[in-house]
Amino acid sequence: MLVLTRKTNERIQIGENIEIKVVSVDGDQVKLGISAPKSIDVHRYEVYEAIINENNQAASQQLDALDILKKL
Template sequence: MLVISRKKGESLLIGDDIEITVSKIEDGTVKLSISAPKSVKILRKELYKEVESENKSAVIKDMNILKKFKK
């Protein structure tokens, strides 16, 4: 893991086509601006984990339904 310090207005690059800029720092919150190709998915981690959990639950429910038909 890379840990890097940035000030307001400073950026970092990921590869050739993703730029993350610190837009605002206020009351313990940092706002980031992300410039990336439309083909790159950008999700907040907590949202990603929630979707992942919901998908796992749906698979388990589907498996239980399929088991009933298998009998």
């Protein structure tokens, strides 16, 4: 993991298309602005985890439905 120190209004560039800017720091809370192409999904980690869990559950249900159809 790369750890960088940035101040308010400083930026980090990832590749050619993704830019992260420190918008503000207030106590232990940091606000970040992220510029990325629309083709790249940007989520808070807890939202990303929920999406992955829902996708896994949906895939599992589809397999269960296929098993039921095979028995018919």
